[in-house]
Amino acid sequence: MKKLNLISLAVVVALAGCSDDDDKSSTKTLTVENTLAVGSEQCVNGGTETLTGADSNDNGELDSAEVTDSTVSCNAPATSLTASQLAPLTDNDWFKSAQVKVATSEENIAAVVKESGKAKNVILFVGDGMGISTVTAARIMAGQLEGKLGEEHQLSFEKLPFSGFAKTYNVDAQTPDSAGTMTAMASGVKTDAGVIGVDENIERGNCATVAGNELVTATELAEIAGKSTGIVSTARITHATPAATYAKSADRNWEDVSDMPEAAVAAGCEDIASQLVNFEANLEARYEGLDVDGLEVVMGGGRRHFLPKDAAYNSADAVSSVEGDRTDGRDLTAEWKAKYPAGQYVMDQAGFDAINADTTERVFGLFNETHMQYEADRANDVAGEPSLSEMTAKAIDVLDNNDKGFFLTVEAGRIDHAHHAGNAYNALSDTVELSKAVQVALDKTSIEDTLIIVTADHSHVFTIAGYPKRGNPILGKVVPVGSDEPSLAADNMPYTTVGYTNGGGFRDLGDETDADVGYDFAPVTGRVDLTDVDTTTPGFHQEAVVPLGSETHAAEDVGVYAVGPGAHLVTGTNEQSLIFHVMDYAADLVKQADAKLAQ
Ligand SMILES: [Zn+2]
Numbered sequence: 165m166k167k168l169n170l171i172s173l174a175v176v177v178a179l180a181g182c183s184d185d186d187d188k189s190s191t192k193t194l195t196v197e198n199t200l201a202v203g204s205e206q207c208v209n210g211g212t213e214t215l216t217g218a219d220s221n222d223n224g225e226l227d228s229a230e231v232t233d234s235t236v237s238c239n240a241p242a243t244s245l246t247a248s249q250l251a252p253l254t255d256n257d258w259f260k261s262a263q264v265k266v267a268t269s270e271e272n273i274a275a276v277v278k279e280s281g282k283a284k285n286v287i288l289f290v291g292d293g294m295g296i297s298t299v300t301a302a303r304i305m306a307g308q309l310e311g312k313l314g315e316e317h318q319l320s321f322e323k324l325p326f327s328g329f330a331k332t333y334n335v336d337a338q339t340p341d342s343a344g345t346m347t348a349m350a351s352g353v354k355t356d357a358g359v360i361g362v363d364e365n366i367e368r369g370n371c372a373t374v375a376g377n378e379l380v381t382a383t384e385l386a387e388i389a390g391k392s393t394g395i396v397s398t399a400r401i402t403h404a405t406p407a408a409t410y411a412k413s414a415d416r417n418w419e420d421v422s423d424m425p426e427a428a429v430a431a432g433c434e435d436i437a438s439q440l441v442n443f444e445a446n447l448e449a450r451y452e453g454l455d456v457d458g459l460e461v462v463m464g465g466g467r468r469h470f471l472p473k474d475a476a477y478n479s480a481d482a483v484s485s486v487e488g489d490r491t492d493g494r495d496l497t498a499e500w501k502a503k504y505p506a507g508q509y510v511m512d513q514a515g516f517d518a519i520n521a522d523t524t525e526r527v528f529g530l531f532n533e534t535h536m537q538y539e540a541d542r543a544n545d546v547a548g549e550p551s552l553s554e555m556t557a558k559a560i561d562v563l564d565n566n567d568k569g570f571f572l573t574v575e576a577g578r579i580d581h582a583h584h585a586g587n588a589y590n591a592l593s594d595t596v597e598l599s600k601a602v603q604v605a606l607d608k609t610s611i612e613d614t615l616i617i618v619t620a621d622h623s624h625v626f627t628i629a630g631y632p633k634r635g636n637p638i639l640g641k642v643v644p645v646g647s648d649e650p651s652l653a654a655d656n657m658p659y660t661t662v663g664y665t666n667g668g669g670f671r672d673l674g675d676e677t678d679a680d681v682g683y684d685f686a687p688v689t690g691r692v693d694l695t696d697v698d699t700t701t702p703g704f705h706q707e708a709v710v711p712l713g714s715e716t717h718a719a720e721d722v723g724v725y726a727v728g729p730g731a732h733l734v735t736g737t738n739e740q741s742l743i744f745h746v747m748d749y750a751a752d753l754v755k756q757a758d759a760k761l762a763q
Contacts, residue, residue, distance in 0.1 A: 192219045194226040200236070207238035272325035273732070281752030282729035283615040284569035285391075286382070287560075287605050288349065288747065289321070291598050292342060292405055293580030293591070295623025295722055301588065301662055302595035304638040309596075313635035319599035320606065321618035321725040326732050329721040330740040332622045335364040339719040342580070343416040345621035345740055346408035350573075351379035352744030360404065360436070361412040369415045369425070371433035382747050383409040383459075384447055386571030389756035392460045392563040394570065396555045398536040398594070399577025400466025402436040405621060409573050410459070411439040420469035422491040437469040441496045441503070451761055458504070460525065461559045461572070463550075465532035467511065470496035479511050481547035483533050500528050513548030521561030529555070538578050538590040539597040540702055541677035552576055552594075553601040560608045569613070571751070574601060583624040584714045586667040586705040587679035589639060591626070593702075606727070615728035615750040617743060623718040625665035632661045639700040657693045664708040667715025673703025687711035 195216045202210040217232040219225070242249075253259045291298070299319065307317025334344035337357040344357045351361065358368045361381060367373040387393045397406040402419040413436055418424045421435045439446060444458030471477045471488030472495055478487040490496075501509055507526030510516050519527060531549035536542075539551060550558070556574050563570035576598035582590035602618055609616070630642035630651060641650040641658040650658035669688035673681055682705045689711045698704070708715065724743065726734035730750025734743075748754055 191222065193217070194219050194230070196226050200238075206236050209239040209241055211236060211238035213237075269325070276732040277729045280730070280749045281755070283613060283747075283750035285564070285571070285609060285614040286386070286569075286747050286751050287572045287574065287609070287614065287616045288382075288743070289598065289602055289605070289616070289618040290346065290349070290405055290573070290575045291579050291595060291618070291620045292399065292575055292577045293583050293622060293624045293717065294576070294595055294598070294620035295626065295718060295720065297626050297628050298579060298583070298591060298595055298620075298624065299723060301626070301628055301638050302592045302599070305592045306596045306599065308635075308638060314638060315634060319596070320603040321599060324616070324618065324725040324727040324731070326727070326734045327723060327725045328735045329737040330619060330724050330743065331721055331737065332620075332740050333719060339717050340622045341416070341717065342404035342621045343408060346405045347379065348739070348741040349619070349621070349743040350381040350383065350408045352382075352741050352748070353379055354739060354741050355379075358416050359414060360407045360416050361410075362414065366414055369428075371414055371428035371431040374412055374414050374433060378412040381409055382744055382753055383571055383573065385748070385753035385757040386751070387443075387447060387456050387459070388451070388454065388760050389753060390566075390568045390760060391751075392566040392568075392570040394461030394559045394563050394572040395459065395464070396461065396552070396559050396572070397464040397575035397577045398539075398552055399464060399575060399581070400469065400532075400535055401440065401462060401464035401530065402466045402469045403535070403577060405575045405577060406464060406573070407436045407440075410443050411436045413439070419466070420490050421494075422473065422489050435469070437466070437490075437496055438494070441470070441500050444503070454761060458526075460566075460570075461527050461562050463527065463529035463531070463555045463559065464575075464577075465530065465534055465536040467497075467530040468533045470530060479533075479547075481511055481531070481533065481545070481549075483546060487533050497528070497530065504528075511547065513545075513550060516550045516554070516558065519558060519562075521558055522565070524562055525565070527558070527562055535578060535581065538582060538594060538677060538679060540590055540593045541679075544677065551600075552597050553604045556601040557604045557608065560605060564608075569751070571753075574605075576601070580621075580624070582679040583626055583664075584667070584716075585679035585682040586664050586669060586671070586708055586715045587682055587703075588626065588662045588706055589700075589702045589704065590677070590679040591624075592638070611728045613729070615726065615730050615747065617724065617726045617731075617734065617747065619724040619743065620722040621740075623720050623722055625667075625716055625718045626662065627665065628662055630659065630661055636661065637700055638662065639704070641694060641699055653691075655691055657691060658695060660694065660699050660706055663706045664715050665718075666710035666712045667708040668705065668713065669708035669711060671703070671705035672697050672701075673705070674701050676703030679705075683714075687713060 198213040200207045200211045214235045215231045217230040303317050303319050304314035307314035332340045334340040334357040341357040344355050348354045355364045359366050362377045365377045395406050404416040418435050420437045448454045468489045472490045472493050473488050475486045509528045537545045579591050579594045632642045633645040644651050670692040671682045724734050733746045
């Protein structure tokens with residue numbers, strides 16, 4: 165109504181002006197254009213508002229009361245992006261590095277070999293207990309050791325072009341153990357917890373149920389196919405993960421004859437150490453007319469399971485007064501030497517260093533009475549022992565003397581043990597050492613003919629928590645963004661970034677580099693005031709919520725990282741048993757072994 169009145173008034177004024185030209189200046193019509201901002205109510209993409217009206221009060225401006233017409237013209241949506249509009253993105257380092265990564269990934273996919281059997285060599289790395297949180301924390305630790313903030317760092321295997329997830333549960337267990345998980349990876353069949361190289365029809369601990377349920381492993385197939393074969397671990401070489409590559413056992417704990425129930429021995433079941441030394445003969449006995457040459461490389465710990473329980477057999481590296489455990493009097497190291505007179509048995513760093521990999525056809529290294537040392541604790545070994553990366557280098561140098569290629573399994577066995585002891589320092593240090601070992605393998609082989617897979621058997625209840633600021637020491641207390649003082653919990657005490665859901669909990673052992681010393685103390689219940697504790701020392705054990713004698717595995721998926729022929733099949737979330745099938749596709753293990761047996 166008001167607007168209509170104004171219009172009629174303006175018309176009246178204009179008419180009056182026309183009829184009286186000697187009068188003072190006539191009333192002018194004014195037009196004003198206002199720019200509308202992007203995102204405005206009238207125009208989401210911006211535009212122009214045009215206001216018109218007569219300057220009835222003659223002040224030279226179009227007052228709001230004088231507006232008689234208003235039109236809005238909106239901008240059309242953009243049909244292209246200009247460089248200046250994109251500048252905040254394209255000049256940004258995060259944006260630029262991701263663009264490079266996309267281009268690299270396209271190249272990797274274009275280079276995929278869509279044909280089986282192109283991998284002459286296969287190397288399977290297993291970080292025992294190396295869950296996703298362990299990889300993340302180890303990446304930060306490795307970066308911080310190099311003087312970076314840490315979070316942006318990448319471990320060697322995180323740079324591999326293909327990756328996926330493995331579901332780790334055992335057939336009978338939601339949260340798995342290493343025996344069932346490594347059997348799945350080594351044989352392509354998921355099975356029960358606690359059993360080695362046998363399927364789910366086994367009854368754990370019952371020797372009689374082994375026969376007929378034995379699985380065939382990738383190591384055995386490679387051996388039959390004529391490839392060189394090797395097993396390296398920082399754990400006892402009879403421990404679950406390495407054992408699943410060569411042994412069949414109703415119980416992972418049957419590492420030597422003294423660990424077995426008498427009934428199982430009487431029923432003819434063979435202990436795991438004995439199966440390692442008899443690998444060649446046992447494999448030949450299973451296939452008529454088969455002639456293989458046995459494992460070329462075996463390196464790890466666990467000497468006690470190979471020696472008689474008699475101090476006379478102690479090595480210079482012995483820790484216990486009687487090093488050997490075997491109650492059947494057998495010295496399996498002597499048996500191995502008798503079987504392989506051209507091979508080299510070594511038990512310390514000097515013996516290891518003396519191996520000429522170009523001329524040595526076979527190596528049996530037992531560097532510790534039990535597990536090898538944690539990497540951070542390696543200098544404390546009695547007679548000295550090699551690192552995981554040194555063993556990996558030597559193993560490849562010995563194995564690659566075969567024109568038919570090789571199959572090598574490398575386990576970083578002690579990541580798991582440090583977590584069980586509730587000591588993140590050693591778990592992360594051993595993960596960083598695994599990263600070095602993978603880099604050694606990448607440097608010594610070609611992605612043209614070698615499939616390398618890096619994964620874990622299972623995770624641990626290890627978390628990275630709170631809101632620490634960027635670059636905060638990964639083993640430190642949580643210091644929030646914008647502060648130099650630790651965050652305080654509801655109990656007014658600081659807390660660490662990394663911790664455990666369960667386990668032995670807090671220990672402040674300072675410079676102690678052996679995580680297992682933590683077992684000398686009872687589990688700690690409840691919170692501890694860490695105000696005056698240096699949580700970044702090797703001997704600090706993180707707090708745990710649920711007190712247990714030993715921290716436990718966790719059930720979430722683990723990462724699988726791959727490069728080389730067949731690596732593109734490592735994608736998505738899959739049963740852990742898929743890993744065997746990727747290795748088989750890459751190297752035609754079953755096909756080649758079958759062809760050999762048909763000869
Ligand atoms: Zn474990």
